[in-house]
Amino acid sequence: MRSRLSINVVGCHAEGEIGDVIVGGVLSPTGGTMMDKMITMERDHDHIRQLLICEPRGSVARHVNLIVPAVNPECVAGAIIMEPTEYVPMSGSNTICIATVLLETGMVPMNEPVTRFKLDMPGGVIEVTAECEGGKCRSITFRNAPAFAAVLDGALEVEGYGTIPLDIAYGGMFFGIVDAKGLGFEVKPDEARDLAILGEKIRKAAREQFDVVHPEFPNVCGVSIVQFAMPFEGSGKVTRNTCIVAPGRSDRSPTGTGTSARMAVLQARGQMNVGDTLIHSSIIGSRFIGKILDVNHFGERTTIVPQITGRAWITGQHTYLVDSDDPWQTGYMLSDTWGVTPTLKQ
CATH class of the missing domain: 3.10.310.10 (Diaminopimelate Epimerase; Chain A, domain 1)
Structure with a gap:
């Protein structure tokens, strides 16, 4: 089979909520800030969210996070959060998934018993403290943007x-x-x-x-x-x-x-x-x-x-492909699971 793209995703959930993390196959959107990048992603590249969250590859219960290079030089990485119907500046469960995946896949070096780093998110810089033992994140604590x-x-x-x-x-x-x-x-x-x-x-x-x-x-x-x-x-x-x-x-x-x-x-x-x-x-x-x-x-x-x-656990590694003959290359939504408000910002 020939695929027009190949997207690598690490499956993860934080206290039960799915927050999978894209680690390859998608380039960073343009923008001078992480908020700008989020806006660009929503405006110009929303087919990625649709492909991975809509059926038949995803579900309404899934979030997907894109790892991108940080804009802020103090941060180890940036991230864009894609939820079923919108892009959000910040998410706690998704941040915990992102931090866990970065550490447990070796994208960010793990120091035991505590690893500290910063993430560049659309809603602001997020300070992360990970409790680590035996190569695993036992818990993630983050300092959120002002509420x-x-x-x-x-x-x-x-x-x-x-x-x-x-x-x-x-x-x-x-x-x-x-x-x-x-x-x-x-x-x-x-x-x-x-x-x-x-x-x-x-x-x-x-x-x-x-x-x-x-x-x-x-x-x-x-x-x-x-x-x-x-x-x-x-x-x-x-x-x-x-x-x-x-x-x-x-x-x-x-x-x-x-x-x-x-x-x-x-x-x-x-x-x-x-x-x-x-x-x-x-x-x-x-x-x-x-x-x-x-x-x-x-x-x-x-x-x-x-x-x-909170805590997160990696559930698997996945490679998503798109056959050029697939009639549902950007997925679909049905009201039995997606309700009556499946589109963005309703």
Whole structure:
């Protein structure tokens, strides 16, 4: 068989969420910053995302990350995150997968017991600390870009539910955060479909009713993900949540950017402060540990510096080929798994 391309991918998941990493076969997009490169990738090379995430080669449950040379000379590598329906400035589970793959494949030298390096991401420079033993990453801790609360107790109109309170916070993308218990959920696996359906309803309503824009990245706007959060149990205690990734499924991990966003809201409400931790448990029981490292004030806006700790595991190595006679060279999407919002930015 002759293939018009060959893409090498290392399979990986972080606490259950798939974040595969492209290590060969795709060149870096152009751009003076990593955000510029992300924009170029979305505009000019989206066929790569479609090929690897859409069926028959991928699935709605997959993210794919492209390793590229860093723009910032302090960083060992850069990365562009491709999710099922959008490109995002930052993702916690994907960052943990990227760091694990870089170290366990030898792309970045591993020093035991601790390896430290920086990653150049569209949302900013991310500082990584890897706990290593026996040639394996036991855990990844990263210092995230600043997170902040944008809306507290917003009144959101949702068809069939009336008015519900909504918090909106940025943790790497904008999250709409709602009270899971108040909506009748316990965030359990058997609620996954109902959570996904309602989560997409809330996301679309929030995008229509709340105009939120990142102060530094005007292309980062609108609610991307809805987080169903159980009541905060206090610093150092386990709190369940699930984040509904468009076009409608629960993130299998506790979501690192979602944990960052939740901590920003809790700090804004006076429930968390510097040094406090939020142990987030996902719908499948996996955990991330979030910590507030610092709080900064810029005029009327307050930001936190979040730290996230989690684990990832490599699942395999794959080479993806495209036969010139294949009628689905860029893949396809069906509403039985992709819902009704399969395209970008809806």
